[in-house]
Amino acid sequence: MRDKNELQEEDANQQATAISPEQDPTLLEKKWPTTDFGLIPIPERLQYHPNKPPFHFGLLLNASFGFASTFVVANLYYCQPLLIQLSQSFNVSYDEISKVPTLVQAGYAAGLLLISPLGDLVRRRQLILLIVLLSTTLSIPLAVTSSLTIFLTFSFLVGFVSVTPQVLLPLAADLAPAHKRASALSVVFAGLLFGVLIARVFAGIIAQFTSWRVVYFLAIGLQAVVLLGSWALLPDYPAKNQGTGMTYQKILWTMGKYAVTEPVLIQACLVNMGSSASFSAFWVTLTFLLGGDPYNYSTLVIGLFGLVGMFGVAMGPFVGKAIDALPAYHASLVACIALIIFQVVQVIGNGISIAAVIIAVLGLDIFRQMLQTSLASNIFSIAPEARARLNAVYILSLFIGQVTGTSAGTYVFIHYGWRACALMTLGFAVWQIVLLLARGPGLDRSDSVRGKRWIGWNGTGLERSRKTQKLSDVEEKDGRSGNQTPQVEGVDTKTHSNSER
Numbered sequence: 001m002r003d004k005n006e007l008q009e010e011d012a013n014q015q016a017t018a019i020s021p022e023q024d025p026t027l028l029e030k031k032w033p034t035t036d037f038g039l040i041p042i043p044e045r046l047q048y049h050p051n052k053p054p055f056h057f058g059l060l061l062n063a064s065f066g067f068a069s070t071f072v073v074a075n076l077y078y079c080q081p082l083l084i085q086l087s088q089s090f091n092v093s094y095d096e097i098s099k100v101p102t103l104v105q106a107g108y109a110a111g112l113l114l115i116s117p118l119g120d121l122v123r124r125r126q127l128i129l130l131i132v133l134l135s136t137t138l139s140i141p142l143a144v145t146s147s148l149t150i151f152l153t154f155s156f157l158v159g160f161v162s163v164t165p166q167v168l169l170p171l172a173a174d175l176a177p178a179h180k181r182a183s184a185l186s187v188v189f190a191g192l193l194f195g196v197l198i199a200r201v202f203a204g205i206i207a208q209f210t211s212w213r214v215v216y217f218l219a220i221g222l223q224a225v226v227l228l229g230s231w232a233l234l235p236d237y238p239a240k241n242q243g244t245g246m247t248y249q250k251i252l253w254t255m256g257k258y259a260v261t262e263p264v265l266i267q268a269c270l271v272n273m274g275s276s277a278s279f280s281a282f283w284v285t286l287t288f289l290l291g292g293d294p295y296n297y298s299t300l301v302i303g304l305f306g307l308v309g310m311f312g313v314a315m316g317p318f319v320g321k322a323i324d325a326l327p328a329y330h331a332s333l334v335a336c337i338a339l340i341i342f343q344v345v346q347v348i349g350n351g352i353s354i355a356a357v358i359i360a361v362l363g364l365d366i367f368r369q370m371l372q373t374s375l376a377s378n379i380f381s382i383a384p385e386a387r388a389r390l391n392a393v394y395i396l397s398l399f400i401g402q403v404t405g406t407s408a409g410t411y412v413f414i415h416y417g418w419r420a421c422a423l424m425t426l427g428f429a430v431w432q433i434v435l436l437l438a439r440g441p442g443l444d445r446s447d448s449v450r451g452k453r454w455i456g457w458n459g460t461g462l463e464r465s466r467k468t469q470k471l472s473d474v475e476e477k478d479g480r481s482g483n484q485t486p487q488v489e490g491v492d493t494k495t496h497s498n499s500e501r
Contacts, residue, residue, distance in 0.1 A: 033236065036126055046125075046235045055235040057175040062187050064233045065172055068128075069165035069191030071222040072135060074199035075158050076104050078215050081204040085212040090148040097148075100155050105399075107159025112396050116166040117251045119388030124171050125236045132230055134161040136223040143216035164226075165192050166395055170387035173380040175235075179324060182331075182377045186320025189373050193313040193365070197306050241385055255389040263454045264382055265390060267439050268375040269397035271332070271432045275339070276401025278428035279368050281409025281421065282346070282360075283309075289350060289418050290357070308358055312365025319370045328378035329441040335371035336433040338363065343426040350422055371432070372398075 032048050035041055046055070079086070079100045087097040118127055138161065141154045169188050176184035203215045258265055286305065290297045323331040342363030349356020379390050405428070413421040440457030 032238075033123075036129055036231070036236075040231070042125075042236055043232065046233075048236045048238060055175070057172075057177070057184065061233055061235075062172065062176075062184050064229055065168045065184075066187040066191030066194075068132070068226045068230065069168060069188050070195040070198060071219075071226055072132065072162050072164040073192050073195035074202075074222075075135060075139065075162040075219060076108055077196055077199035078203045078219055079104060079155065081200050082207050082212045082215060085207050086151075089212065090146075090151070092148055099152055103152055103156040104159040105403075107156040108162060109396070109399055111160040111163040112166060112392055112399065114252075115161070116163045116392045116395070117255050117389045118248070119167045119170055119391075120240050120386055121246060121248060121251055123236060123239050124167060125230075125234045128164055128167055128171075128230055128234060129227065131161045131167070132164055132223060132227045135164070136220055136227055139216055139220045139223065143213050143220060165195075166391055167388065169376065169395075170380065170391045173377075173387055174384070181380070182323035182328070182373055183317060183320035185376050185380075186317055186323070186369065186373045189369055189376070190313050190317065193369065194310065197310050197313065201306050240388075251389060254386065255392055258382075258386065258389060259393045261452070262379075262382055262390075263439060263452050265379050265393060267435060268379050269394060270435050271336075272372065272375055272394060272397045273401035273404070274428045274431040274435070275368060275371050276398045277405030277408070278339070278343070278425040278432075279364060280402045280405030281412075281425050281428070282364060282405075284406050285409045285413040285418065285421050286357075286361075288413055294351065295354065305357075305361060308361045309365050312362045313369070315366050315369070319366060320373060323370065323374045323377060326374075327441065328374045328381075329436075331374035332371055332378070332436055333433075335367045335374060336429070336436055338367040339371065340426070340429045340433060342367065343422070343429045347419070347422040347426050351418055 033042065034047055083094065083097050083100070086100065087094055090097065115131065135158055138154055138158045141150055142158065145151050145154070165188060169185060172184040172188050173181055202218065203212075206212075206215050206218065259269075260266070287302055289295070290302045290305065326334070342360050345356055345363070346360035350360070376391070376394060379394055380387050382390060405425075408424065409421055412424050438455055439453075
C-alpha cells in the first residue's frame with residue numbers, strides 16, 4: 001500500500017503535468033459555466049476558470065462538508081426512536097411500522113449504487129445541489145401525510161437521495177492537499193457519525209414533548225440550510241473524465257470491475273466490513289446490556305451514552321492529523337490493534353463495571369474513525385479519476401457490515417447473552433487485523449490484473465527514498481504558499497487513455 005509520501009509524489013506529478021492556459025490558449029477562450037442548471041447564478045468567487053488562482057480548501061469549506069454530512073445522513077435515523085409513535089399515529093402494528101427503517105436503508109443502498117458514482121461523470125456542485133434539493137423536497141410528505149403507504153414510499157425515496165456525504169467524501173479527497181487529505185476526510189466521516197447520533201437524540205427528545213411530525217419539519221429546515229450553504233460555499237469544477245468516452249453504463253461497469261480486481265480496495269472493504277459489523281453489534285446491543293442486570297438504567301440514562309459517543313466522534317479531526325503524520329497502512333494497523341484492546345476491555349469489564357463500558361465506547365468510537373479514514377485515504381490513491389466509484393464500493397461494504405453486525409449482534413445477545421456477543425465483536429476485530437496483515441505495505445500496484453500482488457509484504461513501508469522525501473518537502477512548501485492546484489480530469493496530460501478508467 002502507498003504511504004503518505006507516495007501520495008504527495010502522485011499529486012505533485014499530476015500538478016506538474018497539468019495543462020496551463022499558456023500551454024493551451026483554448027482553455028481561456030472556452031466559456032465556463034456561470035450558472036447552476038442554466039438558471040441560478042454561481043457566485044463569482046466559486047466559478048471555475050483556468051487562469052484564476054486555485055480555490056483554497058480551508059477550514060470553513062471542510063467544516064461545511066461535515067455539517068452537510070451530519071444533517072443529510074440524519075434522514076436515515078430520525079425514524080428509529082419514533083417507531084412507537086408512528087405505529088400509534090398510523091394505527092398499525094409494530095411489525096408493519098418496522099418496514100420504515102428497512103425501506104430507508106434499502107433506499108440508501110440503492111442511492112450508493114446508482115447515484116454516488118455520478119461524481120466521476122458530472123459536475124459535483126450541480127449533483128450535490130440537486131440531491132440536497134430532492135432530499136429536502138421529498139421529506140415534506142413525511143411530515144404531513146396520514147397514509148402509511150405514502151410514508152413508506154417517501155421513506156425509500158428520501159433514503160435513495162440522501163447520499164450527499166458519499167459525493168462529498170471523494171470531492172474532499174480531490175480538493176484537499178495530499179498532506180492534509182486524511183484530516184479533510186476525517187471531518188466528513190465525523191459528520192456522518194454525528195448524524196447517526198444527533199438524529200436519534202433530536203428525534204427522541206422532540207417526540208417526547210410534541211408530535212413526531214415536528215422531527216420531520218426540523219429535518220426539512222436543516223436540509224434547507226445545507227442547500228443554501230452548498231450554493232454559497234461549494235466551488236464549481238468541470239466534470240471528471242471529460243474526453244475519455246465515459247458513460248453512466250461504463251461508470252457502473254468499472255465500479256464492479258474495481259470491486260474484484262483491486263487488491264487495495266478489496267482488502268479495505270473486507271477490513272471495513274469487519275469493523276462495521278463489530279461497531280454496529282456493539283451499539284445495537286448496548287441498550288440491552290444497560291437496561292438489564294446489573295445496571296438496570298432508565299431510557300434517559302441509556303440515551304446519555306450517545307453523548308459519550310459524540311465526544312469520541314469529536315476527536316475525529318485530531319484522528320485525521322494523526323493519520324496525516326503516518327503512512328495510511330500503519331495508521332490502519334495502529335487502529336486495528338487499539339480496537340482489539342478496547343474490545344478486550346468490554347469483554348472483560350462489561351457487566352462488571354460501568355467504567356469499562358464508558359472506556360470501550362470512547363475507544364471504539366475514536367479508533368473506528370481512525371481505521372475508516374485511513375482505509376479511505378488509501379483507496380483514493382488507486383485512481384484519482386475514479387474516486388466516486390471507489391468510495392461507493394467502500395461505503396457499500398460498510399453498509400453490508402452494518403446489516404450483518406446488527407442482525408448477528410441482536411441474535412447472539414438474545415440467545416446467548418452479552419458475553420457471547422462481546423466475544424463475537426472481538427472476533428470481528430481479530431478478523432480485521434488478520435486481513436490487514438495478510439497484505440502488507442510496499443506492494444506495487446500494477447495495471448495488469450495478473451500482475452497485482454494480493455498477499456505478502458515488501459519491506460515495512462517506512463523506507464523513504466531521497467527523491468520521495470524531496471518531493472514531499474516541495475509539496476508541503478507549495479501547500480503553505482497557496483500553490484496547491486486541484487486536479488481536474490479532462491485538462492490533464494496524464495488522463496488515462498483507457499476509457500474504462
